[in-house]
Amino acid sequence: MSHVILTDGFKYPKGYAYFLIAMQFALWPTREIVVAGEYKDPQTVEIIQAIHAQFLIETVILLHEPMENHLIESIDPFF
Numbered sequence: 001m002s003h004v005i006l007t008d009g010f011k012y013p014k015g016y017a018y019f020l021i022a023m024q025f026a027l028w029p030t031r032e033i034v035v036a037g038e039y040k041d042p043q044t045v046e047i048i049q050a051i052h053a054q055f056l057i058e059t060v061i062l063l064h065e066p067m068e069n070h071l072i073e074s075i076d077p078f079f
Contacts, residue, residue, distance in 0.1 A: 021057055024057060024058065025057065030059065030060060031058060031060070032059070033051060033056075034064055035063050035064065036064045037063075037065070038066065039063060039065060048063070
């Protein structure tokens with residue numbers, strides 16, 4: 001399999017880079033950042049933009065809005 005990955009990586013360099021990112025996300029531990037606030041609140045938007053400005057490949061961002069039906073609790077048990 002490694003032979004296929006290496007040879008295809010030379011044929012499709014952009015795809016190979018995304019493949020490596022996906023492998024890192026699948027095989028190494030991830031972390032979660034929870035942003036609590038309303039989606040359209042300027043402070044919440046600023047925080048999300050600051051997070052997105054960094055290359056945090058192993059990070060999942062969750063938005064927890066205070067008035068929502070708390071569907072996030074079914075996704076992440078730590079709420």
